[in-house]
Amino acid sequence: MIKINVKQIDENAVDGLAEIFLKDDDLCNKLSIHLPSLGGEGIRVYHDGRLQESHLEEHHLKPIFTDxxxxxxxxxxxIHYELHIELKEEYTHIYITYKGK
Known part of the structure; x- marks a missing residue:
């Protein structure tokens, strides 16, 4: 099971910044992704914890797992954004869209 927390973590941090806590990684323990910059593409988290994001896939040879x-x-x-968390049969799709004016 993947735990997704949506809250004010840091008032000085960028809105929509996702901190992804990595499982079984000795080099670092988290990865930060600015979700609004990804638009509707966002990220997918499969129910086994595997993270799918096109930019990450270009730079990593092994899959990234999170819990x-x-x-x-x-x-x-x-005021500016809409957060979407869509639960699908195989994965959870998380993305942020800009409302615009």
């Missing part, structure tokens, strides 16, 4: 994702949301977030 926890934290998404930073401040009080200003919903």
């Amino acid at each position: 926890e994702i934290q998404i930073n949301i401040t009080g200003w977030f919903y």
Whole structure:
């Protein structure tokens, strides 16, 4: 099971910054992804914890596994963005879209 926390982690951090805690990685323990910059593509997290994101796949030879994702949301977030967390049969799709004016 993947734990997804959506909360104000840091008021000085960028809205929509996802901190992905890596499983079984000795070099680093988390990876940060700015979800608004990915648009509707976002990220996919398969139910076994495997993370799929096109930019990561270009730079990593092995799959990335996680069991926890934290998404930073401040009080200003919903003025500019919409967060989408869609549970599918095989994966969870997480993405942020810009509302625009």
